[in-house]
Amino acid sequence: MRKCENITVPQSTIFTWRLGVKSSPEKPRWIIVGFQTEKDNNQLKNPAIFDNVNVSNMHVTLNETRYPAIDYNISFIKQQLSRVYGDPAAFRSKFFHMDELVSNPNITASDNKDLYPLFVFDVSKQSERLKTSVTDIKVKVHFNVNEPADTQAFALVISDKMLSFHQTERR
Known part of the structure; x- marks a missing residue:
């Protein structure tokens, strides 16, 4: 299942976004x-291109469990982007x-920085407690300057x- 949400980012250096609550059938x-x-309703700008917006750190929490456990420590200016490129x-x-060699789209680190700076969080390794409860998802972002x-x-x-299937008796 895939769900996309969007929000306007306030002009600030810290941004916290509560994505929502997922019920227990959805992990x-x-x-x-x-x-x-400035790409919303603007035909002159390519909506397939993302902006790096000078992020310095970002993490996701699922019911207070943080992903990743350690800070990103990103600097687009100093070209410190290995996690943004590797994730x-x-x-x-x-x-x-697929093997990484086969699934590689041949995007350079420079293209990743300038065109596709997407932040990917692997939250698949959750504790058993999270797997059977409602999941509260938050994203916290630190920027070097106001957005x-x-x-x-x-x-x-x-x-x-x-999904669970219940077998019914046939008569």
């Missing part, structure tokens, strides 16, 4: 976050069950939907 496995500035590659490999006006955040939540 989040991946959360992908991206930002776009989407790991996602492609794990999600499609420009008209910046939108997008979050795609990819979940497993647990």
Whole structure:
């Protein structure tokens, strides 16, 4: 199951976004976050391109369990982007069950920084307690500078939907 949400980002250096509450049949496995500035209803800008918006750190919490456990420590200016570049590659490999060499889209680190700076969170390894309860999802972002006006955040939540089948008696 996939669900995309978006919100206008306030002009601030810290942004907390509560994505929502997932009921127990839906367990989040991946959360992908991206930002776009001044692209909503603008035919002159390509909506397939995302903006790096000077993020310095970001994490997701599922019922107070933090992903990733350690800070990103990103600097787009200093080219410190290895996790921003590596996490989407790991996602492609794990999600499609393919070797990274086969699933590699040949996007350079520079293209990733300038065109596709997507933040991918693997939340698939959850404690048993989270797997049987309602899941509260929050995204917390730190920016180096206040965000420009008209910046939108997008979050795609990819979940497993647990289905149960009950066998009925035949008469």
